Amino acid sequence: MVADGRDRRQDLGRLRAMCANDGSRLELLEAAFELGALHRDQPIDLAPFRQHVAAMAADVADLARRRGAVPERLAEVIANSYGYRGDSETYDDLRNADLACVIERRKGLPVALSILYLHVARAQGWESEGLAFPAHFLIRVTIDGPRYVVDPFHGGAVRDAGELRTLLRQLLGPEAELQLGHFDAVADRDVLLRLENNVRLRLARQEDWSGAARSLDRMLAIAPDRPELLFESGEINARLDKRGAAIAAFGRFLAIEGGQADPALRRRASELLQELRRGLN
Structure with missing residues (x-):
């Protein structure tokens, strides 16, 4: 049964409360779970999904302890052991922006996968943030000083400057050049907005205006x-x-x-x- 208007307002209120601070750092995983739950007509038990992400974080911690703390540990666990990958085949599937569905299917959009990587990296005490790289979401992870750019959509690969330039030109054309602004940190609030904006744009393309309006309500709960x-x-x-x-x-x-x-x-x-x-x- 679809939730009535009062229930939807209560659910939006929970998301709004999660995003009520300055937005630079949020409980990003929980906010993304709440956002995904708002897409659904029926309640969802999030406990198994939380346990799954906690298990990945524990596995990364174990690897880092035994073999050293480097960003490749994220890929070894999340991509290699648990099988997460970018969904290139059905990129526009709305499930790619619902974090619980991403966990069930082990694939999703760059920003959805990035939320998992950010959470697992932060669980290690590594400073981690999204980047303002154009047209493709990347994250930066800082471990004991050095900073690394990680590409969750492509198996958690650690990208150097040459690879990033190649990626940029694939996305924007052969004349594109890396700019300092491409490496600006993105606030957690904007990570969530980017996740939901993928839903809004797809619904608008389908001319599902009621769905797009509900998506905007969710975005305004994040950033009123x-x-x-x-x-x-x-x-x-x-x-x-x-x-x-x-x-x-x-x-x-x-x-x-x-x-x-x-x-x-x-x-x-x-x-x-x-x-x-x-x-x-």
Whole structure:
């Protein structure tokens, strides 16, 4: 049975509470599990999935203790022992963005796999973070000083500068060059947003506007004050004739943006808000 509106609000409230700090560091695994649970109509028992990830973390700790703490230990356990890999064959399958499904299937999107790698690496006390590398999610792991770039989608490979340049050119074209900004750290909040954005984009491509609106609700639970999410929420809810939700989204957008937004976008939001309010009279 699909949860009623009150239950959905309660579930979104739990996700919102998990993301209530500055967002730089979250209980990323738990927040991703909660996000995935919101995709489902039925409750899911997450205990076996937590135990599974804990077992991987323990195996990495054992290997690091016996053979040395290096980033390759992540790949030895997660990719080699447990069989995780990127899903190149059915990349757009929505299950690739649901962490419980990723664990069941042992494959997923780069950002979903990265959440597992980040959690397991942090369980070792290794500083780990997502990177702003374009078009393909990577992580950085720091162990006793040295820093390494890890590619969870491709078996947890540790990438050097030459490999990263090759990857970038495969993604963006032969003239692309590595930039310092490609190695900026990504806050955990943005890792979660990127995970859910994969769902939103696929639903929008399918013209499942109700599903896309629910996806935006989840994104706004993670980042309630992101103007671009509020504006899009207003547009989609207006398309669905959910006037109250659209009015609330556009109103919040205008209140947050103040005078900082693009003037054309603010003007469009104001016009849409006026039209929606007139429609209520």
